Amino acid sequence: MMTLSYFVRSLSQERLKFKGTLVVWLALVAPVFVAVVAFMASYLDGHNLYQKGINPWLDYSGHILIGWTLFVFPIYVSLLSALVHAIEHQSNTWKTVYSLPMPKWSIYAAKLVLFTGLIVFSHLLLFGLAEAGGYLLGVLKPSYGFQLFSLHWVLAEGCFAGLLSGLGLCAIQFYIGLRFSSFIVPAGFGLMVTMAGAISRSLPISRFSPYLWPVSFFNRSIQVNNWQYGYVYIGMLTFLIGAIAGFQMISRRDVS
Amino acid sequence: MVPYSIETHHLSHAFKHRPVLHDLNLQVPSASIFGFLGPNGSGKTTTIRLLLGLIRSRKDAIRLFGKDSNLHRLEILSRVGALIESPALYNHLSGRDNLEVIRYARQVEKKQLDQVLELVQLTGNTRQKVREYSLGMRQRLGIAMALLGNPDLLILDEPTNGLDPAGIRQIRELLVELSQQHGKTIFVSSHLLGEMEKIATHLAILNEGHLLFQGTMAQLQHLQLPVLSVETDNNQLARDLLQRARYRLLDHGPDQLTISIEDSQQIGAINRLLMDQGVAVYALQTNQQTLEDLFFTLTRQSEAANPNR
Numbered sequence: 001m002m003t004l005s006y007f008v009r010s011l012s013q014e015r016l017k018f019k020g021t022l023v024v025w026l027a028l029v030a031p032v033f034v035a036v037v038a039f040m041a042s043y044l045d046g047h048n049l050y051q052k053g054i055n056p057w058l059d060y061s062g063h064i065l066i067g068w069t070l071f072v073f074p075i076y077v078s079l080l081s082a083l084v085h086a087i088e089h090q091s092n093t094w095k096t097v098y099s100l101p102m103p104k105w106s107i108y109a110a111k112l113v114l115f116t117g118l119i120v121f122s123h124l125l126l127f128g129l130a131e132a133g134g135y136l137l138g139v140l141k142p143s144y145g146f147q148l149f150s151l152h153w154v155l156a157e158g159c160f161a162g163l164l165s166g167l168g169l170c171a172i173q174f175y176i177g178l179r180f181s182s183f184i185v186p187a188g189f190g191l192m193v194t195m196a197g198a199i200s201r202s203l204p205i206s207r208f209s210p211y212l213w214p215v216s217f218f219n220r221s222i223q224v225n226n227w228q229y230g231y232v233y234i235g236m237l238t239f240l241i242g243a244i245a246g247f248q249m250i251s252r253r254d255v256s
Numbered sequence: 257m258v259p260y261s262i263e264t265h266h267l268s269h270a271f272k273h274r275p276v277l278h279d280l281n282l283q284v285p286s287a288s289i290f291g292f293l294g295p296n297g298s299g300k301t302t303t304i305r306l307l308l309g310l311i312r313s314r315k316d317a318i319r320l321f322g323k324d325s326n327l328h329r330l331e332i333l334s335r336v337g338a339l340i341e342s343p344a345l346y347n348h349l350s351g352r353d354n355l356e357v358i359r360y361a362r363q364v365e366k367k368q369l370d371q372v373l374e375l376v377q378l379t380g381n382t383r384q385k386v387r388e389y390s391l392g393m394r395q396r397l398g399i400a401m402a403l404l405g406n407p408d409l410l411i412l413d414e415p416t417n418g419l420d421p422a423g424i425r426q427i428r429e430l431l432v433e434l435s436q437q438h439g440k441t442i443f444v445s446s447h448l449l450g451e452m453e454k455i456a457t458h459l460a461i462l463n464e465g466h467l468l469f470q471g472t473m474a475q476l477q478h479l480q481l482p483v484l485s486v487e488t489d490n491n492q493l494a495r496d497l498l499q500r501a502r503y504r505l506l507d508h509g510p511d512q513l514t515i516s517i518e519d520s521q522q523i524g525a526i527n528r529l530l531m532d533q534g535v536a537v538y539a540l541q542t543n544q545q546t547l548e549d550l551f552f553t554l555t556r557q558s559e560a561a562n563p564n565r
Contacts, residue, residue, distance in 0.1 A: 101334035
């Protein structure tokens with residue numbers, strides 16, 4: 001009971017600390033950006049993209065999921081990790097946090113849960129916006145045929161599996177953000193690795209980069225049969241290992 | 257009530273093999289105002305960080321309220337309010353929201369926010385973002401955060417930093433009131449000796465990580481030997497004569513001749529010595545050594561005893 005009380009109070013503290021920061025805005029803007037770009041591209045150039053009798057949701061969902069997982073998701077997580085940890089690092093408030101009667105695990109768990117929760121929220125929003133965009137295209141551009149087909153389950157599963165495959169990069173970024181007090185380290189590292197991954201995507205070695213696991217999961221296809229579920233498991237395992245490593249680090253760290 | 261709110265046993269600490277604290281044995285009596293004095297870099301803040309568990313210490317080196325700080329961290333911290341160096345505040349939040357963050361941890365009623373804000377006289381615009389606060393307002397908010405939850409022990413690191421004279425006086429009165437009327441133990445670090453002299457019941461003096469003195473103000477005053485100020489027609493010659501006769505001269509500048517004495521017979525002896533050597537003595541005046549003089553005497557004695565430190 002006490003454990004739950006500590007965790008709930010830590011969550012309330014962390015939620016309050018987000019007030020007035022760009023953290024929540026970033027979680028909103030990232031999926032909105034991808035959905036708006038995909039919608040505008042489809043709306044303006046749909047007659048070249050979609051053929052009669054073929055489900056337009058396939059290409060449309062593919063653009064959203066690949067665009068999200070290849071670039072926006074890793075960059076968004078890099079910036080989010082830097083922003084979330086800057087709240088404590090910039091004001092040097094770790095000494096305040098650790099001199100309060102709260103267990104270190106509850107402080108750490110609350111930060112990790114809110115960070116991951118925001119990423120989950122962004123994926124839910126991405127799914128919702130993708131569905132809404134397709135529906136709107138069906139209304140505004142009936143010639144593309146969005147109103148005749150659907151791909152709800154595949155889109156939902158793609159969003160969810162992309163999220164799970166990306167948990168590895170989330171844990172790595174969370175660790176780096178916690179470890180280094182400079183904003184530039186987690187943000188810069190994430191951006192560099194994302195860029196490097198995009199350039200070397202076709203090389204076999206790229207499958208070892210957690211920053212490419214979400215996009216590698218789709219195996220260049222929107223067909224469920226081609227999807228590589230191994231990346232989901234390795235993403236979840238990396239998250240677990242990263243979360244434990246992060247806790248080990250903060251529980252042994254002296255606050256100077 | 258345990259006799260000591262804070263006890264350290266042979267507490268030492270080093271940063272990357274550089275020792276900063278040596279064998280510190282502190283005993284802070286409950287309900288006292290304990291002045292923790294020392295120049296900048298003497299190890300005061302390191303000691304405070306160790307007390308609060310921000311820096312790890314060996315088992316049983318620190319006991320707060322009679323309990324090992326490593327084994328009873330949460331129980332101890334629930335009874336401690338702290339202000340460490342300059343207050344660490346969330347600049348993007350308002351003063352009230354900063355207090356709210358502490359309130360969640362300490363599980364106190366919301367009305368306590370107003371009470372502590374009133375105590376530190378920060379009742380104006382508490383919705384204002386902390387980044388717009390003056391140094392004094394930040395310090396007041398830091399003290400309010402330490403007071404929230406009515407802790408039994410307050411650990412305050414230079415609490416009057418950045419406050420104007422009226423603010424310093426107000427905080428001084430608040431600390432005395434908290435100790436005398438509410439039985440709180442207050443551990444205050446400072447490099448302002450005069451400030452401590454006005455409020456502390458007990459003192460410890462730290463220099464380069466070594467404890468030079470620990471005891472009550474009365475015990476410290478016993479160490480304060482009287483000093484004799486001498487005016488002559490040739491202070492330089494008088495200084496040389498007195499040094500040769502092994503009198504302890506205090507450093508009050510080249511124009512002033514001040515000597516630490518043990519009894520009034522020495523005044524006559526000094527007068528005779530100077531007169532016999534042809535130095536005209538215009539005035540002899542005895543005073544009590546100030547705390548500041550004593551502090552420098554203690555630190556100089558420590559440095560002289562350990563020149564390689």
